[in-house]
Amino acid sequence: MELNSHHETATPSKPMTPNAIDPYIPGSGNTGYSVTHYDLDITYRVATNRLEGQAIINAVCDEPLNRIALDLSTALKVGKVKVNGAGVAKFSHKENKLRLKLQGSIGEGERIRIEVKYAGRPQPVNNLFGSIGWEELTEGALTANQPNGASTWFPCNDHPSAKASYRIAVTTESVYRALANGTLQSTKSGPGTTTRVYDQPEPMSPYLATIQIGHYATHTVATTPVPITAALPPRLRTNFDHDFARQNRMMKLFSQLFGPYPFPSYTVVVTDDALEIPLEAQCMSVFGANHCDGTRHSERLIAHELAHQWFGNSVTAAQYRDIWLHEGFACYAEWLWSENSDGPAAKEWAEHYWLKLNRSSKDLILTDPGPRNLFDDRVYKRGALTLHSLRTRIGDDPFFSLLQDWTNRYRYSTVTTADFTELATHYTAQPLDDLWSDWLRKKPLPDLP
Structure with missing residues (x-):
């Protein structure tokens, strides 16, 4: 991110009390397990800001557990929860924590699969860091999760140290294009909707996971040394070609100075709305229309967000x-x-x-x-x-x-x-x-x- 000036889990013998994994975000993050993979299926209606989600979370227990906690905004209502294919004894969802009481105990080192179905109208969380997480745009939506806003749109262990691989499937009305981290694996159209599936195998912190939805046209910026794709409203194409013209030179320079680019590709999104600050996600950077005005005044920010792919995203x-x-x-x-x-x-x-x-x-x-x-x-x-x-x-x-x-x-x-x-x-x-x-x-x- 660039500014212009600017778990709770427990063993059977322990009570369920919050663990401050990080005193900077004391309510976020959970102990007792390590997530290895998130499989997210998100359906989003832009006109009504309605999200329906199914998350499958694969993890390994770091200690014996009969309770598990996940971070999830209470703006989203949980409909069903399963652990290892079976229902849980009970669950509660308040104060942005989804707490699961298991039917039995799961041993240290054992694998655990958590399925959560949820729905609602996602909202950003407002805290001392500003408005964090899911944000509605004039025609679309974006997520800006740093430092603890990932839980505004999917259940997770919302702490930067909790890295995992991701599969993210996003279904939206077909007039919009949805982007997420990683490589686009498939596109499938249905009656009025399109589903795009992205794969992000490189471990990623939850705050770096993102969905970007808008009237975006995509085009190839560069193919070597790293494939670079741009997604932006067609009206901004001329400005983009001028303002971001030297981006591939930056990629070559930073690869020379910092070592090989750590991901398979890089995507730059420019929203149709103005954004106060640009922001980084893994394999992706997001700018507002105000950063693409034909004057090249935001070039230092373009460099800043690209550098985060090495410093912050890969090395966190x-x-x-x-x-x-x-x-x-x-x-x-x-x-x-x-x-x-x-x-x-x-x-x-x-x-x-x-x-x-x-x-x-x-x-x-x-x-x-x-x-x-x-x-x-x-x-x-x-x-x-x-x-x-x-x-x-x-x-x-x-x-x-x-x-x-x-x-x-x-x-x-x-x-x-x-x-x-x-x-x-x-x-x-x-x-x-x-x-x-x-x-x-x-x-x-x-x-x-």
Whole structure:
């Protein structure tokens, strides 16, 4: 995401009390099991904002369980639940938690298959992060889940560390096109409706799962080195061809600097509505019509969202306190694109934003900014400055070798700041403790090297 400035499960002996897996989103996420695959069948009526869903969730028990909890918005009503083909003893659905009491206990290491049928009029959740999750557009809908809005449209373990593969089937009125993560596997038309089935085999955090529905026409932007597809209203095609013209150059540059692109393809969606901010999903980025106005003023945002495919989507922070591992890296990618496309060098951007941060409040710790500062622009810019300081300290060749090792070693995994700082020690003989302490763990703004 780019800002412009800006389980509860239990063993038989434990009571069902919420577990704060992540203090930044204390009501989201569940323990006791690990999801391996989501199979989602979504039918959506645009005119009435009516969603009917069936989710099949395959998981493995991490401990003996006789109760299971999933995250699911109470705007959606649950009709039927099965576990391993049988009904449950009972279930309750309140406060955006679907709690299942099983008929017996399931042992550690055993597989579990949960089927949930549900329906309703999906709504975004409004919290301190804004309006999150399912959003109606003038003619269509989108999902913007970060950090905890996936549960507004499907039952899940709504935490970034809970990665799984996905199959997403979306049925809509045939006048609309529906897009979702991954590769389009099939398209089937019925009386007035069309079903499109997408496959996303690479593990994905729930917040990165997405559905995009609108009057979209698709066209191929590039076939090499990575297939890039655009989906947008036909009226915006001329603007798009100008504003996004250098996108494939970005893909080539980032593949060179960060290592191979981590997914089979990339899709860019431009909605017919204006959006306050663009946002990333796995294999996909979403922009508003206001980012496609024929002036190319949003090119840095195009670079930012593309960089998230490496930093945030493939390599994902295990806890939201480490959001700088997403946003600082994507912000620095903006500067690298500028440096390699006849714009100001990263050094110039670093000096510019250091001065800006020096005039701002210095009450933020980068590796624990707090929930209210999760998407604060200071996290983005100080994160990028941290990387620039590291690059200046150890040199270009070791720095970019480190980034490529990082994206390869932790591909499709979750990480912590400690993982990155430890890996960096292998790319320099110099001690880095002072750099990490000053930039990551203290509030004052360090001098630029």
